[in-house]
Amino acid sequence: MEQVRKPFQGTWNIIRFNWHFYVIAIIILIGLQILKSQSEIVAPHYLQTISLLVISSIVISLFVSSYIYDFSDLYKLNWLNTLDQDKSLNIINIHAGFDETSLLLKQKFQQANLTVFDFYDPLKHTEISIKRARKVYSPYEGTQTVMTTDLPLAEKSIDQVFTLLSAHEIRNKKERVRFFRELYRALKPDGKITVTEHLQDTANFLAYNIGFLHFHSRKTWLDTFRAAGLEVVEEFKITPFITTFILQKYGTTT
Structure with missing residues (x-):
């Protein structure tokens, strides 16, 4: 690679x-x-x-x-080795204005049909760091600007969704639930959603002190997933500071 x-x-x-x-x-x-x-x-x-x-x-x-x-292995993506890399999957990668993963995902899933969404909204996401990053890094080719509550996806059309270090930027609880309900709508019956995030926990407090308040707690994420009709089928830590949730539609047989 x-x-x-x-x-x-x-x-x-x-x-x-x-x-x-x-x-x-x-x-x-x-x-x-x-x-x-x-x-x-x-x-x-x-x-x-x-x-x-x-x-x-x-x-x-x-x-x-x-x-x-x-x-760490975060950007090596070895932790995604359980997914089928040789199959022609419909994959969505969703970020919040700064994309460090789409090219890596395309390299890992070379046979996949990768679509990239950017839900960055300058009126909501006012952090100067994101604005600076967007000036330095060009968007992945074909990236589409979207709204979190209205994704341009057909029902039951997507095999795999990735939201890697991005979904926490959806600060409003209702908007966050609607976002994951949109993913639920677009997900195939056997599809999966991969959510990777820092958590508002002890490890991230020790690392970033009050900066950890920018993240959501594990309970907040679980409540969001449940409200959107999704269940966690796997949860693991890439490092003590990064947690990944693998989601599917509630009640789906794995």
Whole structure:
């Protein structure tokens, strides 16, 4: 398989698309050092502790991100080896404005008919990091812009759907359920949906501190799947920080 990801690409993307956070952190650290040298109210060791916490938070989050996005099996897709790669499947890959997986999926499922959907909405998805990423990376050829609640798919026409690190961007609960109901509608009776996400859990809190609030909890995902008529047939972790759910229509015999 052709190598399409460069060394430390994931870490570098995080830094260049979120550089404003690091600038803010540096300003805070400089301010703390100035305050430490001039303050007669706050004990210097308290300010030093705060500085160490800020530095530790940055280092830990970058270390974990490098492990996930550059050294784990996440983008090698070996964890999808149980799917039939030699069959002509109808596959949908859905992302939220930044697509790092469509080319990898096409390389892995070379016989498949791959369609790529982008549900990025600049009015809803206002994160500057996504806007920066979209300027750097060209969309996969033929990518279609879609609405989460109205996917241009025929009923019972799709074998496999992938939403890899994207569905959490659907922040509204009702919209998220409608999105998965759309996937349910388009899924063949024996079709599967692969959802890969960070969770709002202890591991991601330790890695990203308050940043973990951007993710959804495992309970939230399970409630969403159930409300959409889907059931989890397999659940596993690619790393301690990434969870994958394999879904099918509720009551389908596997």
